[in-house]
Amino acid sequence: MNSGLQRLKKITKNRVESIRLLESALNKKDFIDYILIYFSKEQILEEIDFTGFKEKLSENEFQQLHYLYHYPMLWDILNSNNFSTIDASNPIKWISISLQLIMNDIIQPYYLAYVDSSKNGKNNIIEALRLSEQGNDKQLFNVSRAILRRMFGAIQERGKKGIYQDIPFAIAWWKIYLTKEISKQTQIDEKTLYEYFNTNPTNYNELIMRMSSKLTVIADNNIRDGLLKYIIDKEITNTKNFKEIIRMIGIESSWRAMGSLNYKDNQKIIESLVA
């Protein structure tokens, strides 16, 4: 299984394979056939049963799943698979889910080809192939990378944060997970947290990036919950301020085991740091 992933990860640097990937992504059958060059069909589908997700998505909906409508479906289906945070950090699980979304006509394969500057995947693919024919492969590699990012996070380039920040269904799952965990401790309304994460995506990305790599102390539930309680209570949306608070927690944690204190203590500590 991982051998297939290893080979698939490499194709963004391979012109011929990138063209094959983009051409296949214009058509459901071709795309499935192409991905199944890398994985055994039985094995990849056995990773998780996502057939319960039956809501056909528009391209816009796929890029921004709705927290009131799509999130509960996603959560319930994955819960029924005993999906854990370790599973949610595993690229193979998300490849399996992406493939099932396409097989079951929930999304079109070209939905995966959106980039920040252009959200129409089909147009991105056609334009990238056209430019490549003219000898310009920059867009080809960008779109090839985008497809892999939306499918499993393209972790060869971005590490695990690619999973948490680039795969629409993974982003949704992690927002639900964090929301439920934080809400359980702090009693912050779930809707408030969903809206905060969705209307402040750069802050969500910053939080995830710190938690998963550069400052894992933020991931300690007592610290994370104290931070979010403070952020929500003080209505802090400015990313610069958000980053600064996280930086101060990092420094404070060098001599103080904030994770050993409850979230209320940590909220007070953060207040004293910011004052």
Next chain:
Amino acid sequence: MSQITSSYSFPILEEDKFDYNEVAIYEVNQVESDNKLNYIVFEHKLTGNNLISQLLKSNEAKFITTIVLKSSMYRETTDNILEHISPTHIKQKILLKTTFETQSFFSAIVYIGEDKEIILNSSKMGLDEFWDGTTIELKKGAILARDGWRELENTASDLLTIKKDDVLEYGFDVSVISEEGGRFIANVESSLYDKIKLLPKNDSHLRSIVIHMLCVGFMNLAKYYKDDDSDLTNFKGIKLELKNKNIKTWEDDEFNPNQVACYFLKHNIKLEDDNE
């Protein structure tokens, strides 16, 4: 002359730091856990009469362990007490996650009383004289003593050390040592060692040699530790993983060392069609 220091300038008990006298020792050891495989037990012990032991006795300090599983964003700090031997000596239960990823642990003693200023006195507090007369501000959560980061090694290849052996005439032999939780040691004949040292870590030939080494290691594990592997705490994670996957362990007669060696490295084996 007394002086008030900044909040993080206070004595800390840790290796290679000399804030406390020589009698003061903070030790954390991973100990047996009654053959239960979903957790490990850390034994925390503070030796000596000092500021920290006094704070522990007055319930103003506690033993903690932080558990980190970096790539799944899991980080939690526990202060549970499995066994209270004395205020300065406890055993703590640490739940393990089922994963191949290395789990990291950080143990410490932290201050949990209300924020307060105290004037340090070396003879009463077991401190170096340097601190005499200094006023410090102790804040809730301050780390008073710390153990270094430690890891639970879960994959078999992590537990293999390859060593050059100038005496060995050809090939390699693999032994199991039980020190520090246990490990496979592969002693390798010098010319082979020099060759494999140059191979990239993902080289398929190196992988096959490593699988062979692990296979021999597991054979010896079954041979010598089938009935009692209590010293091999590093292998606990592997045993847990095998049991969860319904694969026989070295405790079982049907244990298959080759299968297990391949199982733990299969994600690294390069297939023929990888050679594009």
